[in-house]
Amino acid sequence: MASPRLLTLLRDRAAVRRFSPRTVQAYARWVVGYVRYHGMRHPAVLPGTAVRDYLTHLAVERRVAASTQNQALAALRFLYGDVLEQPLPPMVDVAPARRPHVLPNVLSRDAVARVLGAMHGVPWLMASLLYGSGLRLMECCQLRVKDVDLDRLEIRVRRGKGARDRVTMLPQSLVEPLAAHRDAARVAMQRRWARDRGYIALPFAPGAKAVGAVRNPAWCWLFPATRDYWDAAARQWRTHHLHPTVLQRAVSEAGRCAGVAQRVGCHTFRHSFATHLLEAGYDIRTVQELLGHRDVSTTMLYTHVLNRGGLGVRSPLDLDTPGARPSPLRPPRRD
Numbered sequence: 001m002a003s004p005r006l007l008t009l010l011r012d013r014a015a016v017r018r019f020s021p022r023t024v025q026a027y028a029r030w031v032v033g034y035v036r037y038h039g040m041r042h043p044a045v046l047p048g049t050a051v052r053d054y055l056t057h058l059a060v061e062r063r064v065a066a067s068t069q070n071q072a073l074a075a076l077r078f079l080y081g082d083v084l085e086q087p088l089p090p091m092v093d094v095a096p097a098r099r100p101h102v103l104p105n106v107l108s109r110d111a112v113a114r115v116l117g118a119m120h121g122v123p124w125l126m127a128s129l130l131y132g133s134g135l136r137l138m139e140c141c142q143l144r145v146k147d148v149d150l151d152r153l154e155i156r157v158r159r160g161k162g163a164r165d166r167v168t169m170l171p172q173s174l175v176e177p178l179a180a181h182r183d184a185a186r187v188a189m190q191r192r193w194a195r196d197r198g199y200i201a202l203p204f205a206p207g208a209k210a211v212g213a214v215r216n217p218a219w220c221w222l223f224p225a226t227r228d229y230w231d232a233a234a235r236q237w238r239t240h241h242l243h244p245t246v247l248q249r250a251v252s253e254a255g256r257c258a259g260v261a262q263r264v265g266c267h268t269f270r271h272s273f274a275t276h277l278l279e280a281g282y283d284i285r286t287v288q289e290l291l292g293h294r295d296v297s298t299t300m301l302y303t304h305v306l307n308r309g310g311l312g313v314r315s316p317l318d319l320d321t322p323g324a325r326p327s328p329l330r331p332p333r334r335d
Contacts (some may be wrong), residue, residue, distance in 0.1 A: 003042065006030065006083070015225035018163065022138070025309035030075035044084050051076050051088060051196060065165045066099040103304055105263060111178045112272055114258035115251070122223060122242070123250035125177055129155075129270035134290050136161065136246070137266040143242045143324050150175050157292065159203070166292040184220065189239070197228045197237040202305040 007028055031043075037054050038046055051073075058064045058072055062168040079085040080216045107115070112131055126140050139157050147156045153170040160166060170178075181266055192198025199214045200221070213219050214236075228237045248266055257262025262268075270291070277287050288299040 004041075009214060010079065010083050011243060018293045020159075020163075020332060027075040027078060030072045033077055034072075034076060034079075041077060041252070044086065051080075054309070070099070083203060104275075104301065105268050106267075106275045106302075107260065107262060107264065107272045109276060111258070111260050111262070114171055115254045115260060115264055118257040119250060119252040122181070123173065123247050123254075125181055126176055126242075126247050127173070127251055127254075127266070127269060128171070128177075131264055132174060133168045134273040135168070136270060137244050141247070143222040143241075144218070145220050145222055146187075148178065148182070148222060152178055160292050162292075164292060164294075166289070168292075169218065172226050180307055185220065185222065185224055189217065189224065192228065192239060195319050197239070199236040199238045200229075201231070201234075201238055201240070221302070271302070278302055291321070 010028060010031060011024055014027065018095050018186075019027075034050075034054050034121070035041070035043065038050055043050070048159050054076070055069055055073060064072075077088060098250050108264060116124060116131070118125060129135055129143075129172065130137070135155070135157065139160050142158075143155070144158075147158060148154075148170065149156070152173070154174060155168050155170050157166050159170060193215055200216075200219050202219060204214055221239065223242040225240045227244050228239050230236075231238045238262050244266075251264060251266050255262075258264075272292055274287055277290075284296060284299055286305070287302075288296050291299060295300050
């Protein structure tokens with residue numbers, strides 16, 4: 001395993017760069033795998049071709065996807081450039097792998113209804129937000145009570161992908177279920193506080209500026225975990241948000257129960273959200289803002305999976321041409 005001191009230094013440098021916890025975990029995993037591949041030798045003493053050899057191993061022997069290989073490359077660049085302060089020389093540097101052009105997996109409205117109909121409880125409410133608001137999985141899990149405005153029908157996403165905030169819609173049909181869930185979660189948190197538990201981890205400065213905010217109902221997770229954990233550094237029993245695997249498993253199981261032939265995942269709801277809005281005639285710039293895309297070209301990917309085609313073009317086989325013979329794919333009309 002990699003040196004504990006090296007991993008500690010990596011986490012400290014990542015904290016300075018304000019990386020998300022999931023990014024830090026992924027980078028630490030790649031550093032551990034990199035050190036193990038090279039016989040537990042310290043990265044600072046490895047030859048200049050070590051990075052290229054490891055990336056080749058990932059592509060040829062482990063046959064990982066291009067995005068996975070690029071993540072490993074980003075982790076190693078951060079290791080050498082920011083942690084060890086030995087940037088990779090240009091002659092050794094490796095270009096990112098080309099990612100294949102893959103169309104998003106989109107469900108029909110009927111399929112979405114069947115999947116949601118096979119769910120219940122908190123997973124159903126979270127999955128409904130994924131589809132009704134276009135949230136990513138972790139954006140939904142990390143919602144706090146203060147981020148949901150039931151009066152204005154708005155959800156404020158804090159530090160989404162790329163550390164960007166945005167505002168998206170809140171479906172009117174979810175106002176009552178969300179209000180009931182919020183009230184029940186508040187009662188559960190008050191019971192935890194009565195037992196000197198349920199402290200909330202706050203991001204960055206608020207945790208140091210407002211000590212009492214760790215028990216402020218506004219800062220509570222909208223979807224808290226059912227168990228507390230002991231934070232040794234803060235010496236408190238804290239409550240984390242619901243683990244994403246709970247929702248992932250519930251969505252996958254609901255897809256099987258609903259008999260949907262396509263692969264159904266949490267991100268499938270976000271793809272369906274964007275596609276169905278474009279099908280309804282909403283402006284692509286509006287959809288871009290709701291999704292939080294930096295470039296409209298990312299949002300335009302969903303125009304390729306619309307039922308009517310990216311340009312609204314009808315197939316010539318479906319056109320009624322005067323005097324044309326009946327289509328060979330359809331039986332002739334009988335009077």
